[in-house]
Amino acid sequence: xxxxxxxxxxxxxxxxxxxxxxxxxxxxFFVGFVGICALKGWNAAMSLLSSETFTLASSSExxxxxxxxxxxxxxxxxxxxxxxxxxxxxxxxxxxxxxxxATVVGCGGFAALSGxxxxxxxxxxxxxxxxxxxxxxxxxxxxxxxxxxGTLGILIPPSTGxxxxxxxxxxxxGRLFLxxxxxxxxxxxxxxxxxxxxxxxxxxxxxRGPRSSSAEKIRALKGALPILLVIVVTIGGIYGGLFxxxxxxxxxxxxxxxxxxxxxxxxxAAFWHSARSSIVTTATVMLILIxxxxxNPFLALSHVPAFVGGALxxxxxxxxxxxxxxxxxxxxxxxxxxxxAMLVLTLPIFFPVVLxxxxxxxxxxxxxxxxxEMGLISPPVGINVFIVKSVAPKVALGDIFRGxxxxxxxxxxxxVLLIAFPQISLFLPNTMFN
Amino acid sequence: xxxxxxxxxxxxxxxxVVIMIDVVGRFFGNPLYGSQDIVTMGMTILVFGGMAMCDxxxxxxxxxxxxxxxxxxxxxxxxIVSALLGAVIFVFIAYAIYESAKLSIMLNLSTNLLRxxxxxxxxxxxxxxxxxxxxxxxxxAELSLSGRDIRHEKAAEL
Numbered sequence: 208x209x210x211x212x213x214x215x216x217x218x219x220x221x222x223x224x225x226x227x228x229x230x231x232x233x234x235x236f237f238v239g240f241v242g243i244c245a246l247k248g249w250n251a252a253m254s255l256l257s258s259e260t261f262t263l264a265s266s267s268e269x270x271x272x273x274x275x276x277x278x279x280x281x282x283x284x285x286x287x288x289x290x291x292x293x294x295x296x297x298x299x300x301x302x303x304x305x306x307x308x309a310t311v312v313g314c315g316g317f318a319a320l321s322g323x324x325x326x327x328x329x330x331x332x333x334x335x336x337x338x339x340x341x342x343x344x345x346x347x348x349x350x351x352x353x354x355x356x357g358t359l360g361i362l363i364p365p366s367t368g369x370x371x372x373x374x375x376x377x378x379x380x381g382r383l384f385l386x387x388x389x390x391x392x393x394x395x396x397x398x399x400x401x402x403x404x405x406x407x408x409x410x411x412x413x414x415r416g417p418r419s420s421s422a423e424k425i426r427a428l429k430g431a432l433p434i435l436l437v438i439v440v441t442i443g444g445i446y447g448g449l450f451x452x453x454x455x456x457x458x459x460x461x462x463x464x465x466x467x468x469x470x471x472x473x474x475x476a477a478f479w480h481s482a483r484s485s486i487v488t489t490a491t492v493m494l495i496l497i498x499x500x501x502x503n504p505f506l507a508l509s510h511v512p513a514f515v516g517g518a519l520x521x522x523x524x525x526x527x528x529x530x531x532x533x534x535x536x537x538x539x540x541x542x543x544x545x546x547x548a549m550l551v552l553t554l555p556i557f558f559p560v561v562l563x564x565x566x567x568x569x570x571x572x573x574x575x576x577x578x579x580e581m582g583l584i585s586p587p588v589g590i591n592v593f594i595v596k597s598v599a600p601k602v603a604l605g606d607i608f609r610g611x612x613x614x615x616x617x618x619x620x621x622x623v624l625l626i627a628f629p630q631i632s633l634f635l636p637n638t639m640f641n
Numbered sequence: 642x643x644x645x646x647x648x649x650x651x652x653x654x655x656x657x658v659v660i661m662i663d664v665v666g667r668f669f670g671n672p673l674y675g676s677q678d679i680v681t682m683g684m685t686i687l688v689f690g691g692m693a694m695c696d697x698x699x700x701x702x703x704x705x706x707x708x709x710x711x712x713x714x715x716x717x718x719x720x721i722v723s724a725l726l727g728a729v730i731f732v733f734i735a736y737a738i739y740e741s742a743k744l745s746i747m748l749n750l751s752t753n754l755l756r757x758x759x760x761x762x763x764x765x766x767x768x769x770x771x772x773x774x775x776x777x778x779x780x781x782a783e784l785s786l787s788g789r790d791i792r793h794e795k796a797a798e799l
């Protein structure tokens with residue numbers, strides 16, 4: 208049997224395992240381990256297992272994952288996220304659809320504290336949905352905006368999506384974080400414009416909230432000051448060259464804990480809960496990464512990426528066409544696969560092709576993370592939609608999916624803009640790193 | 642499981658403290674010696690400390706698109722097979738790391754600055770993996786014998 212056939216049998220087995228609900232990490236691990244045994248023998252597989260597991264588990268770069276997750280969890284526990292929403296609410300809550308726009312801005316702010324989309328949707332959902340219900344917002348708009356706004360978590364740095372992409376493709380985490388800034392802000396603006404457009408067409412969907420007095424605005428802004436300070440110190444520290452991403456994550460986590468202790472908004476029990484919750488989430492991510500490092504060598508040994516690359520190049524279409532084809536595949540896969548799993552499953556196959564045809568890997572990273580975000584709100588398995596459903600159990604799932612549709616198209620438009628103007632993604636990393 | 646998660650959480654807390662001391666110390670021209678060693682070795686503890694609790698809380702990502710179309714009996718068999726497969730995987734991880742620890746002792750491998758023996762952390766990692774495998778085996782046994790799936794019950798008090 209040729210190595211290519213072994214590779215494709217492995218891929219077919221993987222798809223069957225995924226279809227019958229075997230956890231993604233277990234399926235990838237099994238196929239990778241058995242595949243390497245078949246191609247190179249037991250000793251090679253065991254040797255790879257021991258070296259990859261310990262190397263990944265003690266990776267200094269991956270320390271950012273638990274630290275940024277902890278920072279987001281503690282920020283939620285201390286009520287910092289509510290203060291962020293309150294500030295946005297005070298500033299723009301009085302305009303038509305203002306509460307929905309404030310939710311988007313709040314999501315963007317929280318995204319700069321936490322690298323997780325699910326955490327963003329959950330946290331901002333808890334904070335904003337009741338307010339929007341109180342002001343008689345249409346549930347489709349309110350739930351849709353939370354589900355979509357939450358996706359900003361993996362585009363606006365710090366982003367676990369970028370960290371995983373960087374580890375899998377050996378790119379710089381710092382460059383990727385920088386590359387996500389303008390696309391993240393662009394998407395945030397697109398979401399706000401979408402809210403405005405919806406409320407301009409149907410004003411009854413997002414009525415005006417009460418206008419805050421100047422004193423209320425100042426009070427709300429003061430309340431959000433500690434969060435803004437944490438964001439400036441951590442993200443600004445990375446960009447200003449003061450910290451490495453790991454140090455920024457550690458300092459950020461320490462600052463929110465110190466804030467919680469000083470303001471007495473964080474009990475020891477709440478901190479411990481946040482810490483345990485963070486390591487459990489990290490365990491999920493790490494096991495998938497370890498499994499990805501088992502299956503990647505198997506795919507490389509069986510020449511599957513080279514085969515796919517050859518087939519794409521043989522199509523004789525321009526580079527942009529191949530890129531569009533790959534992104535289309537991500538959009539389709541995003542409807543069925545969890546975003547993170549999709550990333551680790553497809554990058555070993557697509558990334559060598561990306562390098563082969565000369566696409567900028569950082570730019571590709573931004574585009575992939577954005578398509579991954581779209582998958583988070585695409586039916587039938589849009590995870591953010593389910594998260595919002597858990598916070599708003601009275602709203603039908605179908606209504607949330609309908610509510611999120613305009614935002615999905617806003618993301619598509621953003622994707623097109625990012626493809627048309629690579630500078631949006633590349634300007635910051637190229638300027639600051641060169 | 643609770644103990645391993647607590648040890649993992651402690652590892653995370655230590656990471657935060659060490660990084661903060663290092664950064665503040667560097668600001669005053671006196672960074673913490675060997676902080677990188679503590680951070681990387683602490684990472685092994687926090688990552689594998691959370692594995693058992695992750696499985697107990699149903700934290701592993703699966704594509705459950707077809708689940709509603711499968712008969713209940715088939716879903717139960719899949720759950721049992723998944724748990725057993727997970728247990729086998731973690732036994733393999735424990736074995737591979739344990740063997741690697743033997744090599745680390747033989748070669749006297751340690752971290753760069755503080756000279757922390759790598760074998761200690763490899764033993765820890767192997768131990769956490771065994772705890773995770775045992776948890777999965779128990780889950781498979783419960784599913785087979787009584788049909789109880791602990792993951793569908795209230796998540797363990799984190």
